Amino acid sequence: MSASASWFEIVDPVFGHYVLFNAPLKKLAEGFDWAEGPVWFGDQQCLLFSDIPNDRILRYGEDGLTTFRQPANFANGHTRDRQGRLITCEHGTRRVTRTEWDGTITVIADSYQGKRLNSPNDVVVSRDGAIWFTDPHYGIVSDYEGFKAEAELSCSVYRVDPDGTIQAVITDMACPNGLAFSPDESRLYVADTGRAFHADPQHILSFDMGTGRPTRGSIFHKIEPGCADGIRVDNEGNLWSSARDGVHCIAPDGHLMGKIFVPEVVSNLCFGGRAKHRLFITATTGLYSVVLNRRGAQWP
Template sequence: MDWATSHDRRFDSFVLGNAPLKRLATGFSWTEGPVWFGDADCLLFSDIPDNRILRWSPETGISTFRAPSNFANGHTRDRQGRLISCEHGARRVTRTEHDGTITVIADGFEGHRLNSPNDVIVASDGAIWFSDPHYGIAMDYEGARAEQEMPCRVYRVDPQGGIEVKVDDLQCPNGLAFSPDESLLYVADTGRIFTDDRRHLRVYDTGPGILAGRDFFEVDVGFTDGLRLDEDGNIWSSAGDGVWCLSPGGDLMGKILVPETVSNVCFGGRSKHVLYITGTTSLYSIALNRRGVQWP
């Protein structure tokens, strides 16, 4: 298996020797934000610099879902199956209703514009959590250069629309994921652009108010961006050389090696046992002996 390396015997049972790493499509500029729609048997993901959301299905391949997309980045689904998106260009989080109309979830806080919402997850109570780093306003490649009006934070929007700060101790919070029981929140700090800031993964005990975190893991090849968890609480994180699998205790168990810098991942497929991987210019997949957290 030249596409995987094992650092822990537990990882040997996660990968299948006859399941290849597949490149499903290529030719993009910077792919991000994969989200699986099992009821439509398709994957949506962003090509941020080209200002579009793409759709991939095993039957028809690649098509355009939305263009322009306001330089959309991360996506997820809510408990009603609707698409939730982070838009760099419009500096907002939106929901695509079942009829195709778009509802704004959040575009500011305490009288100031958001920076450039990046990743988003939905809790079992319907609350929407999103990260708001500065990447989309720091340069024109993934949005448009603009003044940063607020610190980079993680926010929670309750089902009634109220917004609050949940994490405020990171340079640039990026990828988000809950543990299977939602008692823990994992947040990737990818660091401020054009600097050598530390890039690591932190974990927070969920609860009321601003959360107190602790260091969990530091990737030393590239950086941690998007991440997702499997049903046993193992963390599958993007990195410079592929996807790293971390145990709930913070041990590196193994890697899936990918020939491009990985931005994000999600579980999908028939039993949520397929890991979809967005790389720099391509979309990949690999079947695992693991299932992702079953929602979203």
Template sequence: MSFFQANDPVFRTYVLGNAPVKQIATGFDWVEGPVWFGDAGCLLFSDIPNNRIHRWSPGAGMSVYREPSNFANGNTRDRQGRLVTCEHGTRGVTRTELDGSITVIADSFRGKRLNSPNDVVVKSDGSIWFSDPHYGIMTDYEGHRGEQELPCCVYRVDPDGRIEAMVTELQCPNGLAFSPDETRLYVADTGRMFHSDPQHICVFHVGSNGKLSGGEVFHAIDPGCADGIRIDTDGNLWSSAGDGVHCIAPDGHLVGKILVPEHVSNLCFGGRAKHQLFITATTSVYAISLNRRGMQHP
């Protein structure tokens, strides 16, 4: 079978004809938040409804990294290599220190509880940016049903702990990614739960003062919608979709697709040369080697 669909001839140089999409783990309920730890040679990812973070290592296979996980969703690493996690259960963002202790980065804004932090990225200046849609408090499936106290925003937490709402105009911001030069911030808007809001990826321009401008629609995924998104070293955006992973050029046009047999939620680059794409998709995790390298720090 073919694993690829080339919408632009250049996509054939991004993929390898003899590199299959491999299912490396399965049996979950809704997997999310993949993050690669190169120094430990492992992938961490969340199974949100089952309240666990799992670890997968080549050769060693699967193990449980954290249980309970506070219904963890998105994960990333900061510039010191520490795990940063969005938690539906605590309605906060935490950092796992190198000694294993856990620090709360943010769980409120102006005296009100956050909703259910979803995705998180760390900028080169050490600031932590996370999205805060309401999905984790709308039902008891991915957390605890609760009252929404704040609008759904994207927040920035500075190294000194100051928190600021940076994106306030989207319905439900979800996946986040910076361009390689950090002059663009891409935000997936997946719309409010139980509503038929427009779903698309928006792009914001990051000024020298750190402020955002713009916010125009960059691309609309079809079929499905953008959830998790990642960037390669040439600035191409790789997005989850209903039929797999879509590769989108910096000018917004669809370059091609990696076809996956389940609905994709998120993805990350990793492996020996950051040339492998790890894909979380409904009940399973998949991996494929590419002729691309992903932006990932450290």
């Protein structure tokens, strides 16, 4: 049985403990064409995110909205490594980069087995320092979010070891997109948003990480309406996913717990704020946030 308020819906009663009735959904900024890739910098009390078609990375903080980098090589997803440096997926250059503390750019990956990557999309860093990223074809199917080009590789999930060795670790998905580890890193979740211009498959897969590499992939959850794009986990292992109608909260066993309604299609999200209890949401043309009774678990 579900219950709802103006900005959320409770499907599982437990979700009622996750939302705060007096903490509204807020629109923080607008005017983007496709906002994506939010990442929180707690040491600087700011959020970075991409406006992909406008080729810029924006910064939201106490001083409002400013431009962090433009041009930005049509950057999409971001995270931070274990040293706190910015890791970025770039559609325009078809690579994953690291921004060093002095502002210089280091290339993490731009090819595999002598062939160019497609358009790296989202990225996470595991506790051993390895960088994991998805490489669908969305950034090369048109000139809207990058440069139209032919794919040289299948759409895969990659792991880059701390020594720079790159390996394709999941190669049988249509178009891997958002990804997240469970808090103990025993599971890797990957959203499959399907090939461009084709609807299926669209679901979240769960992979067993017992061997240190993803195995035994199975369907974890299917978002309705819409599909999962960006995903994050909280400190109890619940998965928070983008959806057409907002953000969905999914329990570790795969059942829907509740929804946060957003008036635009949501692309991605991340936890931040002083206690990592504020959920930042990128949604088509706007940036939103809501304070929850829940803390994010995934680094950063």
